[in-house]
Amino acid sequence: MKAAATSFLLAAMVAIPAQSSAQNFGQFIAIEGPVIALTHAKVIDGTGAPAALDQTILIEGDRITAVGPSGSVRVPANAEVVDLSGQTVIPGLVGLHNHSYYTGGNGRAAQLSFSGSRLYLASGVTTIRTTGARQPYAELNLKREIDAGQVIGPTMFTTGPYLTGEQGSQTMARLQGPEQARRIVRYWAEEGVSWFKAYTWISRAELGAAIDEAHRHGVKVTAHLCSVGYREAVALGIDNLEHGLFANSEYAPDKRPDDCPSGFRSGYVDLDVHGPEVQATFRDMIDNDVAMTSTLVVYEISVSGRPPIDERVYDVLAPEIAREVRQIAIARRAGRGAIDPAIFSKAMEYERAFVEAGGLLAAGVDPTGYGAAPPGLGDQRNFELLLEAGFSTEEVVQIMSANGAKVLGIDDDVGTVEAGKLADLVVIDADLEEVGHLRDTKIVFRHGIAWDSAKLVDSIRGIVGIR
Numbered sequence: 001m002k003a004a005a006t007s008f009l010l011a012a013m014v015a016i017p018a019q020s021s022a023q024n025f026g027q028f029i030a031i032e033g034p035v036i037a038l039t040h041a042k043v044i045d046g047t048g049a050p051a052a053l054d055q056t057i058l059i060e061g062d063r064i065t066a067v068g069p070s071g072s073v074r075v076p077a078n079a080e081v082v083d084l085s086g087q088t089v090i091p092g093l094v095g096l097h098n099h100s101y102y103t104g105g106n107g108r109a110a111q112l113s114f115s116g117s118r119l120y121l122a123s124g125v126t127t128i129r130t131t132g133a134r135q136p137y138a139e140l141n142l143k144r145e146i147d148a149g150q151v152i153g154p155t156m157f158t159t160g161p162y163l164t165g166e167q168g169s170q171t172m173a174r175l176q177g178p179e180q181a182r183r184i185v186r187y188w189a190e191e192g193v194s195w196f197k198a199y200t201w202i203s204r205a206e207l208g209a210a211i212d213e214a215h216r217h218g219v220k221v222t223a224h225l226c227s228v229g230y231r232e233a234v235a236l237g238i239d240n241l242e243h244g245l246f247a248n249s250e251y252a253p254d255k256r257p258d259d260c261p262s263g264f265r266s267g268y269v270d271l272d273v274h275g276p277e278v279q280a281t282f283r284d285m286i287d288n289d290v291a292m293t294s295t296l297v298v299y300e301i302s303v304s305g306r307p308p309i310d311e312r313v314y315d316v317l318a319p320e321i322a323r324e325v326r327q328i329a330i331a332r333r334a335g336r337g338a339i340d341p342a343i344f345s346k347a348m349e350y351e352r353a354f355v356e357a358g359g360l361l362a363a364g365v366d367p368t369g370y371g372a373a374p375p376g377l378g379d380q381r382n383f384e385l386l387l388e389a390g391f392s393t394e395e396v397v398q399i400m401s402a403n404g405a406k407v408l409g410i411d412d413d414v415g416t417v418e419a420g421k422l423a424d425l426v427v428i429d430a431d432l433e434e435v436g437h438l439r440d441t442k443i444v445f446r447h448g449i450a451w452d453s454a455k456l457v458d459s460i461r462g463i464v465g466i467r
C-alpha cells in the first residue's frame with residue numbers, strides 16, 4: 001500500500017513539470033495533445049540500424065509507446081495525428097560538450113542561461129552535459145528551473161568549476177595540489193553537480209585526487225588535457241576524454257611529465273592512427289570504458305581554407321558580437337592564427353580509427369573560442385563534419401544521440417527512438433540522408449512536449465552572446 005502510494009506520487013512529480021512547461025510557454029508549442037501520432041516518417045533510430053521508411057511513432061505523455069511501420073501501429077482515436085511524409089525523425093541529440101556559457105569576439109564571455117538554453121533545444125539538442133562551468137550555481141539553478149518547467153531548455157547534466165594547474169582562465173580553479181582538488185570536488189559534488197572537468201595544466205597527482213574524490217561521491221570526471229596524456233589519465237581512472245586528438249599530447253617527442261608541450265599538434269601531420277602508439281591509447285580507453293568526445297566544430301572555425309561560417313550564426317548573435325566574430329572568421333579562413341587543415345583532417349582520421357577499434361565516440365559543440373560555433377547551431381555543424389569524417393548518416397546519428405546517452409548513463413531512457421523511451425525526438429523537414437544536414441530541424445520533442453524550432457529561434461535572435 002505504502003509502495004503504491006509512493007510510486008503514484010513519483011509519477012505525479014514527473015508529470016507536473018511537463019505540463020507546466022507546455023502551459024507556461026504555449027506560444028512555442030508545435031503540437032498539442034496528450035497523445036500524438038507521427039505517421040509516414042523516415043526514422044533513423046540512433047541504434048545504428050539502417051533508416052526505416054514509412055514509420056509511425058506514438059507518443060503518450062512523456063514517452064514513446066510504439067514505433068513501427070505505418071498501418072501496423074494502432075493509433076488511438078484521441079491521438080493528434082501528424083503526417084510526416086517526406087520528413088525524418090531522429091532521437092534528440094545528446095550534447096556532451098555543451099557549455100551553458102559562451103565566449104566570442106574580442107574576449108567576450110557570457111552565461112547564456114536564456115538564449116543558449118533555447119538555442120540548444122531549437123537545434124534538436126534535448127540533453128546537454130555542460131563540461132566545465134564558469135558559474136556553477138547559475139548552472140545548478142538553471143537545471144532546476146528547466147526541470148520545474150519554468151525555463152525553456154534541454155535536460156542538463158551540470159559541471160563543477162574547471163580544475164586546472166598553473167595556467168588557465170581566471171574563472172578556473174588553479175590547483176595548488178591534490179588536497180585542494182579533493183576539497184573542491186567534495187564541495188561541488190555535495191552541492192549537486194554530476195561531472196567535473198579537468199583542464200590543460202592539471203598535474204597527474206591533482207587529477208588522480210580529483211577522480212578519486214569524485215568517484216567516492218558518485219560523480220564523474222572528464223578532461224580537456226595537455227599536461228597529462230590520455231593513457232596516464234585512463235590509468236588514473238578518468239571517465240571521458242574531450243576533443244580527441246586535439247587534446248592528446250602523449251605523441252609529442254618532447255612531452256615531459258605534468259607539462260603541456262606548446263604547439264604539440266603541429267607534429268601530428270604524419271601521425272599513423274593505425275600504428276602501435278595510437279592503437280595503444282585506444283586499447284587503454286576501450287578496455288577501461290573511457291569514451292571520447294568529438295568537438296570538431298570548435299576547431300573547424302579556426303581552420304584555414306574551410307567554407308564560410310553558416311550565416312545563421314551571425315543572424316542569432318548580438319549584432320556587435322556578430323561583427324567581431326565575422327572579422328575573426330575571415331582572418332582564420334585566410335590563415336591568420338589558423339589551424340593547419342592537415343591537422344584537422346588527421347583529427348577526423350583519429351576519431352574514425354577510434355570507432356573502428358571499438359571505441360565509444362560521442363559529440364558536443366563547445367561554444368567557446370572566438371564564438372563562431374554557438375549553442376545548437378554548432379552541434380548541427382558537427383553532424384556535417386562527422387559525415388565528412390567518413391561516418392554514415394546512421395553512425396553520426398548514433399554518435400550524437402545514443403552514444404552520449406551511454407556516457408551519461410541514461411541510455412535506458414534516452415538516446416534512441418524506441419518504445420518505452422522518453423519522447424526526445426527531432427523532426428527534420430527533409431530526407432536527412434539526401435540533404436546531409438540538420439538545418440531543416442522543425443519540431444523538437446523533449447519529454448513529449450513538441451517545441452516549434454523556428455519560434456524558439458525567433459525569440460532569441462540578436463541576443464545570443466549577451467544573455
Ligand SMILES: [Zn+2]
Nearest residue numbers: 131132366368
Ligand atoms: Zn569546453
